[in-house]
Amino acid sequence: MTEENDAKGSKHYDLMVIGTGEAGPTIARRCRREGWSVAITDERSYGGTCGQRGCVPKKVLNGVAETVDRARRLKGDGIGGECHIEWADLIQFKRRFTGPVEARRTATLAKDGIVCLHGQARFTGRNELKVGDERVTARFIGIATGAVPLKLSIPGEELVATSDDFLAMESLPKRILFIGGGLISFEFGFIAAAAGASVTILHRSERLLKGFDPFLVGLLVESCREMGICIETDMPVSAVEQAGGHLRVLSRDRIFEADMIVHGAGRVPNTAGLDLARGGVTTDRKGIVVNPYLQSVSNPSVYVAGDANPRGRPLSPVASRDGKSVAENILHGNTVVPDYSAVPTAVFTAPVLAAVGLGEEEATMRDIPVTVYRADTRDWYTTRRLELGRSGYTVLTDSPKGRILGAHLLGYNADEMINVFALAIRRGLTLADLQEMDWAYPTAIHDINRIR
Template sequence: MSDYDYDLFVIGAGSGGVRASRVSAAYGAKVAVAEEYRVGGTCVIRGCVPKKLLVYGAHFAEDLKDARRFGWNVPDCSFDWAVLRDNVMGDVDRLNGLYTQGLENAGAEIILERATVTGPHEVTLASGRTVTAKYILVATGAHPHVPDFPGSDLGITSNEVFHLDKLPKRIVIAGGGYIANEFAGIFNEFGSRVTLVNRSDVILRGYDQSIRDRLLQISLTKGIDFRFHAEFEKIEKLDDGVRVHLSGQDPMDVDVVLFATGRVPNTMGLGLEAVGVELDAQGAVKVGDDNRSTVDSIYAVGDVTNRVQLTPVAIREGQAFADTIFGDKPHTVDYSCIPSAVFSHPPMAGVGMTEGEARNKLGSVKVYTSDFRAMKNVLAGRHERALYKMICDGITGRVVGLHMIGPDAPEILQAAAVAVKAGLTKDAFDQTVALHPSMAEELVLLK
C-alpha cells in the first residue's frame, strides 16, 4: 500500500495537466486532477480554440465579397455576433465534455475544486479536505495581465471577449502581440472600428521584421488604426461606452477596451513559496529541464513556468513528465525550432531563426524570398501580397529559418517546419518538384 492517497496530484486541467494526468494514469499511477473552473484550460475554454473559430467566422467577410468575382450571386449580407458567439461557446462545451471524458476513461479522478499546496506531499482543497500525493504537478497556466491605471477595471481581457452581449462598433485593443493583432483582425472583419494602442512602435516582437512589417502594411490598408508610443492615462465610464485618454492623443469614445498586454503565471495564493518552491520575478515556477521545481516532489509544466507559452509545448512537457516519472522513459523537451503562428488577417507563421537572429549568430547568411499575389486574390481583385522568406546558413546552405505571411500560411508552415527541424538545406527544397498551382510551391521556387 502506498503511503500517500495518490501517486500524482495535478493542479489544473489545461493542456499540460490533462496530458500528464492521462498518460500517468495509463502507466498505472493513481491520479487526481483538481480544476476550479472547467476541464480544458485556457486553450480550449478561453483561448486558441474559440479564437480560431472567430477567425474562421471573420474570414467570411472577405470570402463573401470575393465570391462575386467567381460568379456567385451573393447578396449583401449582415453579421449576427450572437449566433457565432453562442455556436462557439457550444463547441467549447462539447470539448469540455470530451476532455472530461478522456480523463475519466484513463482512470484519473477529477476534483472540481480549487487546490492549494500545503506541504511537499500535501494538497488542501477548497472544501477543507486534505489529501497527500507522492508527486504534485502544478499546471495552473496563466491569466491576462491588466495594466494598473485609473479606470483600467472598465476594460476586458481575452477571457471576457468571447462573451460580449453585442458586437462593439468601436473597440480599442491594447497591446502589440499576437492576441492583440488577432483580435484586431477579427473585429475589423466583423465591421467594428478598431484602434490598436501600443507603447512602442513594434508589433509582434520576436517575429521576422519583414513579415511583421507586411502585416502592419496590410492591416493599415484594411482600415485598422494604430496608435504607437501611446500610454493609457485613464478610462472614464460613459452612458454608452467609455472614454479613453492616451498620452499625446485626443480622447476616444469607444464601446469596449480589450487588454492584450501579456499573461501572468497563475501562482498567486497557491502556497508554493511557503513550502519552498521558488518563483521568478514574474511569479513563474522555476523548474529544471526535467520540470522539477526546487522541491523534489513538486513539478510544473505549461504556462505557469513561463518558458514557452504555447499549448503544444505544454502538452509535450506533460508527456515528458509522465514518461519520465511513471513510464521509465526519461526524456526532456527540445525547445529549439518551435513553429508558431499568428492568426491575423492574413495569417503569419514562422519557424527557426529570424534574419536578424541568424545574422547575429551565424554572421554569414543567405536570404531567399518570394513576394507574390495569391491566384485567388488576383481574380478577386484583392491587391494583398504574400511574402515567403527563407534564411540559410551562408556556408552550409542549411535552412535555419522559414517565415511567411499569406493565406493558409500556418497550414503550409507546419509541414515545412519538419524540413527545417531536420536540418535540410536549400538544395533539398530546390530538388523537390513544385506542386502546381499552389501557394506552397513558392517554397521550392525561392530565389
C-alpha cells in the same frame, strides 16, 4: 497503487495535477497507465484555455471572418451582393465546439481512473495541498495551470475586458479598442473588424508583434490599416475611465473613446493563487524557476508544464509535449529535456502570418552566419487570385551548408505551409531539398520553388 487516507484525514496520491488543459491530463493519464494513484483539479471548468477560451473558439470565429473578408475582397470579381456576419449566430456556432468540452474532458479522465476534483489548489506544505475544503498530499505535484492576462497596473484596469469576455459577448460593440500590439489584439481585432466593428489597437512601443519578422509585420500592418483597423504605436495607456455610456482611454496627450476595451498586452503564468512559497517553490520575474527537465529547482517533487512553464512557449502543441516530457521525467527520473527549437506559430489574420525557427535578429545576436531570402510577393498569382493585397517571406539558411534555420511567411495558407518548414528544420533539410519536390500545382506550397 491506490489512493490512501493519512492520520490527518488528508487523501494521499502518487500524483496530484493542477490544471485540466492540454498539459495536465497528459501527465495524469501517462502516470495512471503505470498504475499510479492520480488526482487532478481545476479552479475553472475542465478543458483549459485552448478548447474553451482560446485556439479552438478563436479559429471558429476566424474562419467565418476570413470567409467574409475574402468575399468582400472578391466583390466584383465574380462575387456579388453583400456579405456580413451575424454575431449572435456566430457565437452560437462557436458554442457547438466549446460547450461539450468540459463534460468530455471530465468523463475521459474519470474513465481512466483519475480522481477529478474541483477548486483552487493551494500549497500548505512541500507535498501538501488544499483543494477547496479537501486536504491532499502527493509524492509528486504537476502544475499545469495555464496563463492569465498580466496586470496592467493602471487606473481603471477593472474596466478592461479579457479575451475570454470577447469570446463570450452576445452582441458586437460598435467601437472596440485593444491594449497591446500582440497576437490577441491582431487576431481578435481582425475578427471584430470583419464583423463590422470600428477597431483600434494601441501599442506602448514601436515594435508590434514582437517575435515575428519585422518586414512581414510591416506588410500585415498595411493590410490591417487598409481594412480600416487603426493601429497606433508608441502609445502607452496610462488610464481607463468611464465616461457616460462609453469608455475613455488616456494615452500620452490623447484620448481614445470606445464601447469595449480588450486586454491584449500579454499573458503570464497563472500561479499567483497557488501559495508557492508555502510549498517551497521558488519563483523569479518569469515564473516558477525550473531546471531543463521542467522540475522546480527548490522542490524536486514539483514539475511545471504548458503555459505555466516559463521555459516553453504558450502554444497548445508545446503544452501537450511538455506534459509528455514531465510524465517521463516523473516516472523515469529526469530523462527528457523538451526541445522548443522548431515550433511553428501563426497569427490568424488575413493574410496569415506564420513563423518557425530562427529570426534574423536572433541570428545576429547569436552571431550565427545566415543567408537571408526575402521578398514582397503581393504580385504573385497565389495572392492576386484572392485579391489578398499583401504577402511575403523571409527564409534563413545556414550559410555554409544551406540548411533551413528559420522561415517566416505572410500570405494565403501560411499557417499550413509553415509546418513544412518546421519539418525541414527538425530534419536538417536545405532549401534545395524542398525545391526538388514536385509540389501540387497551383497551390501556395508550390511557391517554395520561387524562393530566391
